Amino acid sequence: MQLVEKAKNAITNVKQDKQFANDRSKALIMAKNFLLHLFRWVVIIGMCYIILSPLIGIVSSSFFSDSDVYDKAVYIIPKEPTLDRYRLSWLRLDYVNVLLKSIWYDLSLLVLQVVITSMVGYGFARFQFPFKKVLFACVVIMIVIPTHTIMIPIYMVFRNFDPLGLVTLLNGKPISLLGSTWPMYIMTLLGCGLRSGLYIYIFNQFFRGLPKEIEEAALVDGAGPWYTYFRIMLVNAIPSVITVSIFSLVWQYNDLFFANLFVINSKASISKSITTLSGTIGNLDRIVDPTILQLYTYAGVVLVILPVIIIYVALQKYFMEGVERSGIVG
Amino acid sequence: MTKKHKLTLLQKRAVAGLLFIAPWLLGFILFYVRSIFVAVKWSMNSIELLDSGGVKLTFVGLDNYIYMLTEHGSFTQTLTRSVGDIVIDIPLIIFFSLLMAILLNQKFKGRTLIRAIFFIPVILNADAIMETINTARQLMVNGVSTVAVDTASSGVSINVDYYLAMFENIGMPAGILEYVVSAVGRINDIITRSGVQIVVFIAALQAVPSSMYEVSKIEGATAYETFWKVTFPMVTPLIITNIVYTVVDSFVNSEVVNAAYDMAFTNQKWGYSSAMSLMSTIIVCTILVVVCGLISKKTFYYN
Known part of the structure; x- marks a missing residue:
């Protein structure tokens, strides 16, 4: 119980502390902005992947040689690229x-x-x-x-x-x-x-x-x-x-x-x-x-x-x- | 020159204007007005093509339509499925493209590149290429899904059914859940089909005068309030434009059109095909009128 009281006191102290108020609000805003940016990039990159993935697939498999197609280990990057296609x-x-x-x-x-x-x-x-x-x-x-x-x-x-x-x-x-x-x-x-x-x-x-x-x-x-x-x-x-x-x-x-x-x-x-x-x-x-x-x-x-x-x-x-x-x- | 031949300036302008639109007017009458009458007529006839190039019409009244709706094996199903798809897709595409437009309208590095990527599906909308792209998508998904199966066997994967059951137990209506799940399943489809809509919304967002944002900022509105009171009302007129585009675009690529096409050019049943086309067009127009009627009441026009 005492620990909780202590922690509460510490928090109120920090809150009432005028000296670093500016820094704190700055840090808060920065964190907020960072999260927003992160969210935006996650969404955008995900969408771009959905749009581009088939194109990437097409381009990469157009270089596959016959053996690459049936090789289970080959994904995206062909082992023996060929221009025959x-x-x-x-x-x-x-x-x-x-x-x-x-x-x-x-x-x-x-x-x-x-x-x-x-x-x-x-x-x-x-x-x-x-x-x-x-x-x-x-x-x-x-x-x-x-x-x-x-x-x-x-x-x-x-x-x-x-x-x-x-x-x-x-x-x-x-x-x-x-x-x-x-x-x-x-x-x-x-x-x-x-x-x-x-x-x-x-x-x-x-x-x-x-x-x-x-x-x-x-x-x-x-x-x-x-x-x-x-x-x-x-x-x-x-x-x-x-x-x-x-x-x-x-x-x-x-x-x-x-x-x-x-x-x-x-x-x-x-x-x-x-x-x-x-x-x-x-x-x-x-x-x-x-x-x-x-x-x-x-x-x-x-x-x-x-x-x-x-x-x-x-x-x-x-x-x-x-x-x-x-x-x-x- | 007699006085009769002298035109006033206004009349001259009118003649010039008519001359400007003359090519289109001619084409419209020849290809559209005439064609629609012909299509209506043909849909009520049984048609035989003659080798000489002519056609032989036999009047059958509404038989083609009745056959279509009652006897044809799959037409009613195809039609209802296409219409259902459109009705489901409209809100999804509109919502998604508005969201993406807002995201892409903000200033960040590489914005032009990302915008260009979002427009790629519009650039590559040929049927043949689209088909290949869809098979290729399978190819990528297979790669990813094998990974997913591996993690599933080690027991770390997310069990979707479990979460669905959980939401249902909380009391979420099953209908909404199903809609959301189907929406997630169609995400490919929705993204590839909302390129034009995104661009239109971006243009609309940029047309909002910045003084409005300044005023709302001075009045102390939060970002949330600004969106609902300024941005959204200013964009609403474009929602109708986008709905029209979405409906027309998705109908052009729908199964009904293919059915009508096959009926005409594979089976040589021109009368049935005309009836199919007309019926689907009437349904599209009804959907458009209903949706636009509902929305235009809520639309805010700035000017």
Whole structure:
């Protein structure tokens, strides 16, 4: 009992002690901060591990040799690293050729996307015309309605492509555009490409946030609306342009839905050719073991995602700034 | 020029505006408005594709829908499962992404790197790559789980069931417990699907004027109060945006879409497929309207 009393006294003494009060509160705050930091880092590192672990797994196992796969002692780091998986995947993917083709395809679509959607976004942001609110509601509907609702009618449109009966007039019967990349270009040109609604929305929000005085000055100086848009507004919209560009490039690169719907040749879309890679290698190179075959797929996936990762890392800083400033937030 | 042809400035601006949106308007009418009508029509017909490229329609009324709901082997199950998943996932994703946005919005070293990592799943959202990534995840988990099994045999491991039983004995409702356990089980799924939402929330947090935080500090609000009275209300408008994004995004990748796709392109049953698509779209829209209706009442709009 006496001990407890003593301890209590000691504690009250320390509490009432004015001399080190400052140090004590400082230590307390530091401890608190330290705990907060610790908590934050534990959470963040855990989450990052969950996101990155499959990537680490893919990259490391793409170097495994046949004996490493069945060696129970091998985890992450291969004993006998081999580049054979990459060699064969590179060959069967026809990597350089297909990659260049799909990058060309994605880049040309990206330019179309940026020009068309920014134009539409600008039109909605700055001009007054009848039914504007209704039409803008249509943009929102476009974002909300899942594309699969309209996939069959669109498929049919391009299966019997015949705008205004012109093709029938020239050719005798409607032509099928399936199998080529034309459907995607036409849809993007008409502002209905992959997630165009979202991009229109982003541009609209951004242009609405810009000061009107710039355009008034341009108008007074005699610039027409098109000149103003191309030479003044689009230059000011660089953050949004970068955001939309990255989204468009990456999503187009990864897109399988439209690629499958329009039966786009897998030589033109690398994301599509990766789906058939393990089958091709299995057939051509007589590899039957599914575990080994999986390693080739891993190597192929690394090859496919590498360009995306490089682009993303290079533009990451602008991208984050762009998202923050470009007014995805209303 | 006659007087009739001269437009006022306002009219000129209106014409210019219409010209600006013309490409989209054309596309919207051609691809969306028309397609929706076609889809509705087709869902009430039995369709045959002709070799010449044309189609032959036979009107069957609502038979496709009735078949879908009563006779088709798995459609109703798939539909309810997809809808159930979405309803469970919405609050989890929103809550998780808000939490992460708050964490990532603070200033610390390596913040840009971490933000970049969180956005990686959005960058790599191709189906084929996602599938491979999921199998690869198994690969890593297998490595970890063998370790877990080893510790279990030596008797140091955590027995989850024991703790669950304990919480249940305390009087926690079993429903909530199950929800939490399932949420932990889906953590992979949730993290990979909340990249865009996190970025949107971060942007929203940065848009809160700092003068508000200064005022609340001067008035003596604690961090807890500041969060609930300043930060949270300012972020609420974006919750609706994120819910819309989450619902649409998770439906695009759901089994219902795959079922409709297979029905059309593998089984060549175009009528059924249209009915499936339309039905699922109507359900998505209902979910969106209900959820947004409920939330928008509580939403605080600053302007």
